[in-house]
Amino acid sequence: MNRMISKSASALSRKTLSSSFAKTSVRSITTLQETLAAQVPEKQAKLAQLKKEHGSHVIGNVTIDQCIGGARSVKCMLWETSNLDAEEGIRFRGLTIPECQAVLPTYSGKTGDGEPLLESLFWLLLTGEVPTKEQADSLTAELHARSTLPAHVVPLLNSLPKQMHPMTQLSIGLMAAQTESKFSKAYADGVPKKEYHLHALEDILSVVAQLPEIAATIYRNVYFDGTVDKDLSLDYSGNFCRMLGYDDPSFDELMRLYLCIHTDHEGGNASAHATHLVGSTLSDPYLSYSGGLNALAGPLHGLANQEVLKWIQELKSKFDAEGKEVNAESITEFAWETLKAGKVIPGYGHAVLRKTDPRYTCQREFALKHIPDDPLFKLVDTIYQVMPGILKEHGKVANPYPNVDSHSGVLLWHYGFTQYQYYTVLFGVSRAVGALSQLYWDRALGLPLERPKSVTPEWLWSQVQK
Numbered sequence: 001m002n003r004m005i006s007k008s009a010s011a012l013s014r015k016t017l018s019s020s021f022a023k024t025s026v027r028s029i030t031t032l033q034e035t036l037a038a039q040v041p042e043k044q045a046k047l048a049q050l051k052k053e054h055g056s057h058v059i060g061n062v063t064i065d066q067c068i069g070g071a072r073s074v075k076c077m078l079w080e081t082s083n084l085d086a087e088e089g090i091r092f093r094g095l096t097i098p099e100c101q102a103v104l105p106t107y108s109g110k111t112g113d114g115e116p117l118l119e120s121l122f123w124l125l126l127t128g129e130v131p132t133k134e135q136a137d138s139l140t141a142e143l144h145a146r147s148t149l150p151a152h153v154v155p156l157l158n159s160l161p162k163q164m165h166p167m168t169q170l171s172i173g174l175m176a177a178q179t180e181s182k183f184s185k186a187y188a189d190g191v192p193k194k195e196y197h198l199h200a201l202e203d204i205l206s207v208v209a210q211l212p213e214i215a216a217t218i219y220r221n222v223y224f225d226g227t228v229d230k231d232l233s234l235d236y237s238g239n240f241c242r243m244l245g246y247d248d249p250s251f252d253e254l255m256r257l258y259l260c261i262h263t264d265h266e267g268g269n270a271s272a273h274a275t276h277l278v279g280s281t282l283s284d285p286y287l288s289y290s291g292g293l294n295a296l297a298g299p300l301h302g303l304a305n306q307e308v309l310k311w312i313q314e315l316k317s318k319f320d321a322e323g324k325e326v327n328a329e330s331i332t333e334f335a336w337e338t339l340k341a342g343k344v345i346p347g348y349g350h351a352v353l354r355k356t357d358p359r360y361t362c363q364r365e366f367a368l369k370h371i372p373d374d375p376l377f378k379l380v381d382t383i384y385q386v387m388p389g390i391l392k393e394h395g396k397v398a399n400p401y402p403n404v405d406s407h408s409g410v411l412l413w414h415y416g417f418t419q420y421q422y423y424t425v426l427f428g429v430s431r432a433v434g435a436l437s438q439l440y441w442d443r444a445l446g447l448p449l450e451r452p453k454s455v456t457p458e459w460l461w462s463q464v465q466k
């Protein structure tokens with residue numbers, strides 16, 4: 001990996017970035033800002049060349065099915081940070097999840113020993129380069145330095161009704177922090193377009209830095225006494241766990257895995273796409289990612305992780321009440337009841353994937369390593385044994401296999417994190433890292449306002465009657 005940067009790029013980043021960390025740190029490593037500044041000119045030139053020389057090259061056709069059916073497989077969005085293969089699953093900057101686990105810096109500092117640091121994946125997504133442990137640690141320090149919330153945010157969160165869904169609260173909390181946006185101020189001050197990405201990066205780092213305290217405040221307010229205790233001697237995930245009220249090294253590791261695997265899933269998923277769309281209007285990263293959070297809060301997307309736990313609890317209480325054992329047979333019975341009622345089996349199916357989600361598989365491996373005898377894990381495993389067969393028999397579902405949401409709640413539950421209405425908030429903290437890494441490149445590459453063409457039903461009919 002190329003960790004070298006040009007002198008002029010380094011000088012540019014030193015001159016333009018206002019980050020307190022970038023100004024004060026001991027300059028023995030190449031910082032995130034310097035790494036990015038070195039990459040931008042070449043990437044801009046490459047994209048301009050692609051447009052100039054091959055702009056009219058056709059990369060696909062669109063059918064009426066795709067036009068009506070949510071644009072499945074329509075290739076119409078540029079995405080730097082990750083790519084999804086229907087069979088293999090996600091690659092973050094070309095690396096599969098096991099490859100990330102093998103090469104990214106961990107908390108212990110010994111690569112491969114434990115789960116990757118979220119900061120190391122953030123660095124990878126932004127730059128396409130595997131950071132050193134020192135670089136990952138420098139990002140930890142930078143995020144901690146930016147984590148202080150504007151004074152009005154916590155009082156606002158404290159004033160929200162406890163019964164308001166935690167995702168609604170998260171979106172409100174992030175929107176409220178937007179008062180500090182450097183991007184919107186720079187735009188209002190009239191900075192030139194070629195500098196947008198520098199100000200976007202300021203906001204992106206601050207949004208990622210501030211989300212854990214917003215999220216933890218919501219958790220502690222809704223379910224406990226509202227107290228949030230930080231530990232800035234830890235990494236991003238460890239500190240987040242302390243703020244949530246958990247102090248268990250095994251839970252810290254789970255959170256590192258959780259936060260890494262939920263970051264990015266190429267561009268077309270609803271939360272990433274919403275962030276990209278809102279950002280294309282030059283709304284700042286706070287507003288853009290609030291849009292992403294609102295998309296994540298839907299039950300066909302991120303909210304499915306709470307729905308999975310709800311489904312399992314309903315299944316258990318039904319069979320406990322009937323004095324029946326929860327086993328493959330009773331799970332099958334309950335699954336058919338769900339399907340016959342016209343409802344979806346949460347945690348199964350996917351718009352792109354056609355095999356078991358590797359994010360499901362790595363969580364299963366975590367469970368086998370850390371909590372093999374957990375009864376709920378065993379139940380989820382039994383569901384995994386029977387559900388693909390049921391969904392194949394049902395006949396409608398394009399992908400009968402589990403997705404990421406099918407496994408995440410069970411792991412949290414094991415550690416006493418049973419408030420499943422909150423689960424999507426954890427997803428929301430993680431997804432910021434992927435969606436906003438891409439937003440940096442959207443602005444660095446000068447991508448335009450997103451505005452596809454819609455058509456009327458009459459126009460579609462006119463096409464087939466020609």
Ligand SMILES: CC(=O)SCCNC(=O)CCNC(=O)[C@H](O)C(C)(C)COP(=O)(O)OP(=O)(O)OC[C@H]1O[C@@H](n2cnc3c(N)ncnc32)[C@H](O)[C@@H]1OP(=O)(O)O
Nearest residue numbers: 300301302304344345346347348349350351396397398403
């Ligand atoms: C992080 C994430 O967002 S991962 C996804 C999380 N969401 C869930 O787990 C919710 C359950 N799953 C689903 O609803 C779907 O599989 C989705 C939304 C994820 C993908 O939707 P699509 O791409 O439209 O799926 P697909 O092409 O297989 O849909 C065909 C039919 O099967 C149905 N179907 C798909 N998955 C399921 C499921 N898990 N249970 C029951 N029916 C399903 C669809 O509702 C659709 O029915 P319709 O023709 O009556 O409208």
Ligand SMILES: O=C([O-])CC(=O)C(=O)O
Nearest residue numbers: 264265268269270351403
């Ligand atoms: O890719 C999708 O459409 C949904 C998904 O799994 C994600 O966003 O993580």
